[in-house]
Amino acid sequence: MIMSPLEGPGPDICLASGFFPREKLMTLTGESQSRKILDTRNASLFKSSKTYYYAGFTQGEIQTCEMDGKTQTKNKMEEKVTNPLPVVPVSSVQMPCPINSSGLLLRGNGNPKANTISLLFTGLRVLLAKCVGVNVLLTVKALLV
Known part of the structure; x- marks a missing residue:
């Protein structure tokens, strides 16, 4: 596939x-028939298909790209769409979960600040639980000695 x-x-x-x-060997042919x-x-x-991908490029335009006996030629004509897909306005699409621009799910009605605070409090709860657990174990050990 040739991309511009x-x-x-x-x-x-x-x-x-x-x-x-x-x-493998990939052969690129330019505008002046330079190879x-x-x-x-x-x-x-x-990994899932156990096959390889390679992007070859050269300065200037590529007219043909060949590898393993398969040749791809660059189309100079503009594509004409005969049956275009209907355009659906974004406001009418229902999203199942709020998603920010990086693709992460948000909590707290889509507020990034609320998501950060929720993560902070979860971390503090884990830290407190570890502290209490260690203190209980040390107290039991001190009473047994």
Whole structure:
């Protein structure tokens, strides 16, 4: 798959996904038919499928990307959507739990400060329980000696 930057200048990227074994060669062909051959020895392993992923890039645009006899060509035409999906306003979507921008579930009606205070009090309760437990054990030991 060849990906280009959405805005501004930047290199194109060729993403090879789901291949095995790790040692392969990726060939990138640029606008002036210049070829660049990349080694995929440092590809990342996707543990659940036990396959590798590799992102190859070069300065400028990539016209074709080839690996294992499979070739991907960059489409210059804009895609035309024949049956667009209906746009649902965000305000009408019901969220089951309040979620902040980092994706964490919030407590206290979605208030980050209330979430922090709740975490602090839980930590203090655990600390108090440990202190009481140690004091009880030391008292029992002192009485038995």
